[in-house]
Amino acid sequence: MGERYLSIEGIARRFPSAKGETTVFEDLWFSMNKGEFACIIGHSGCGKTTVLNILSGLEAPDDGAVIVDGRAIEGPSLDRAVIFQSHALLPWKSVLGNVAYAVASRHRDWPRDRVRAHAERFVELVGLKGSEHKKPAELSGGMKQRVGIARALSIEPKMLLMDEPFSALDALTRGTLQDEVRRICLESGQTVFMITHDVDEAIYLADRIVLMTNGPQACIAEIVENPLPRERRRLDLHKQTDFYAVRNHLIDFLVERSRTFKNSLPAGYDRRRPSVVRPSLAGEPVLSATRRSVV
Numbered sequence: 001m002g003e004r005y006l007s008i009e010g011i012a013r014r015f016p017s018a019k020g021e022t023t024v025f026e027d028l029w030f031s032m033n034k035g036e037f038a039c040i041i042g043h044s045g046c047g048k049t050t051v052l053n054i055l056s057g058l059e060a061p062d063d064g065a066v067i068v069d070g071r072a073i074e075g076p077s078l079d080r081a082v083i084f085q086s087h088a089l090l091p092w093k094s095v096l097g098n099v100a101y102a103v104a105s106r107h108r109d110w111p112r113d114r115v116r117a118h119a120e121r122f123v124e125l126v127g128l129k130g131s132e133h134k135k136p137a138e139l140s141g142g143m144k145q146r147v148g149i150a151r152a153l154s155i156e157p158k159m160l161l162m163d164e165p166f167s168a169l170d171a172l173t174r175g176t177l178q179d180e181v182r183r184i185c186l187e188s189g190q191t192v193f194m195i196t197h198d199v200d201e202a203i204y205l206a207d208r209i210v211l212m213t214n215g216p217q218a219c220i221a222e223i224v225e226n227p228l229p230r231e232r233r234r235l236d237l238h239k240q241t242d243f244y245a246v247r248n249h250l251i252d253f254l255v256e257r258s259r260t261f262k263n264s265l266p267a268g269y270d271r272r273r274p275s276v277v278r279p280s281l282a283g284e285p286v287l288s289a290t291r292r293s294v295v
Ligand SMILES: Nc1ncnc2c1ncn2[C@@H]1O[C@H](COP(=O)(O)OP(=O)(O)OP(=O)(O)O)[C@@H](O)[C@H]1O
Pocket: 015, 016, 024, 042, 043, 044, 045, 046, 047, 048, 049, 050, 051, 215
């Protein structure tokens, strides 16, 4: 990690509404380095999916820009793969067929056997070897989500964009897939931006957690740096010294400060530089701040 990969620069999104126009969010600033894993947390309607759509290139911001690898996003790119909560698989194609379809779109000059071998590698990576000839209708929710993950990973994107990818799964499958995605992302050095409502999931997966205030006119309240060591195991999280410090901080934000934050902004608050906080049992240091204190 280290080199800057993505910069969100002052983006806003507005939609027509009964009152004329609603600003969902405005003046969002956030940047990510290559290989970083960021989660975004905020209440329903604050605009998380809209931000992700803008990062994918499916939507354009009304103000501001997103720069990736030095260039403004102007549309979708195979460099940025999206994993949705619903799997969006092609129902008439097999597991392997769904993945191979993505590979063939990425590598139009590859012969069929090379496409197939590449797709097989990713089907195996997500633990679906043996089910490669099944159609989506024959798969459980967890298996379908694995196909979606294999399909996104198979095009070897520079960035993964994930919209609550595990939320529809049972707890056991969710945990296993979280482990696999974390391992694969760490090994591949992919940059990941993920939406989640699950505080524990964010603490397990993310290097940094972006906290959005409630909408409309949502903004980034704070960037939370994860104090846990990067080498961490899901089942040991609760034994980590700072786990409860960061967990309490996130829950406190969701319960209270996401609602009140905008009304208590100090004069001169600079949205370009939201506070950076690293919760710890040893106190709660604000690493950089444009406001005086963190509750
Ligand atoms: N195409 C659209 N036209 C009009 N309003 C829209 C459109 N897309 C999103 N919105 C509105 O923008 C707001 C933010 O939507 P978005 O789905 O980004 O929120 P979210 O934070 O992802 O919510 P959730 O957590 O429930 O998925 C909502 O009020 C939604 O109704």
